[in-house]
Amino acid sequence: MPAKPLSSFRYLSFDVVGTLIDFEAGLVAGLRGIAAEDGVDLDGEAALTLYRTARYSPDALRFPDDLARVYVQIAPGLGLRPDPALGARLRDGVAGWAPFADSVAALASLKQKYRLIAMTNAQRWAFGHFDAALGQPFHAAFTVDDTGTEKPDPAFFHQVFAFVEAEGGSRDDILHVAQSQYHDIGVSRVLGLTNCWIERRHDAAGYGGTIAPAEFTTPDYHFTSMAALADAARGELA
Structure with a gap:
């Protein structure tokens, strides 16, 4: 079982391309x-x-x-x-490019409880389109243009930590949500974040368009859809 309940987090940070956008x-x-x-x-x-x-x-x-x-x-x-x-x-x-069928409703639900942070290797111009398609749910957003680097570089994450700390929080308040083992799940574990793997390719072999990780990281939370994450959060908070 995960060490921390979903209800204990203040922030959900999200990979965007591949997790929320198809x-x-x-x-x-x-x-x-x-x-x-x-x-x-x-x-x-x-x-x-x-x-x-x-x-x-x-x-x-x-x-x-x-x-x-x-x-x-x-x-x-x-x-x-x-x-x-x-x-x-x-x-x-x-x-x-369109969101996955469950992304918009799940984010709208999660936004009621958490502060949502976008963390994307996409450029700001593209994120603007993704954000609009997702219903503009984010409290803050960090793109490759903002950070000057791409995940899995820890420097990307440290800029998000600094933002959260400026609001009086810490990395312990963040659940990092992503589909990429390589870009997100592995490095988030190294950095001490609680993580949630959205296994979008659960019904397909291999890693598709995403680079394979050097080794698989067992996530703290594991769902095959954003809808399942939103349902689990609602269940805890009911």
Whole structure:
């Protein structure tokens, strides 16, 4: 059983892309839209595998601007045209990426009890679209543009800790909620945070578009949906 009840937290910090926003569906839909123009039948999981390799390379740029570069690199392996204009289209399409079906209602419910903090490796321009799609539920938000670094760099988390401390809280008041073992769950454990793994790919093999962790971290809380987390919190607080 988790060491701390859900009712004991003041803050819930969230990974956004992949936990709240359906990153894999948005990326694959964008690639399929391009593929359809040339009559190419695109394999979504194959596309995610190629994306993962290209995205986590030494010459990677900030996300999602980096999608323009990534597209040109992975297009030949998918039978697509490596046209930079198509890469720009894929990048711009991020503005329309949708939340998971349960994200908006779950966040609205959780916001009634907790202060919600967004922690995203996405750039601020993209987060603005995600925030609007999610119903603008956040008390505070930290993007790669704000922090100058990406998770799993502990420096990203320390900026959030400083913000919470300025409000009179501490990291003990935070439950960190995320789907990525690599970007969030492992490092949050190292930093002494209580964490909650939202296993969005519970019905699919592998890590999809997200880099695999060096080792699996058993989370403090484990749900397969945001709805389940919201239900558990309501149950404790009833």
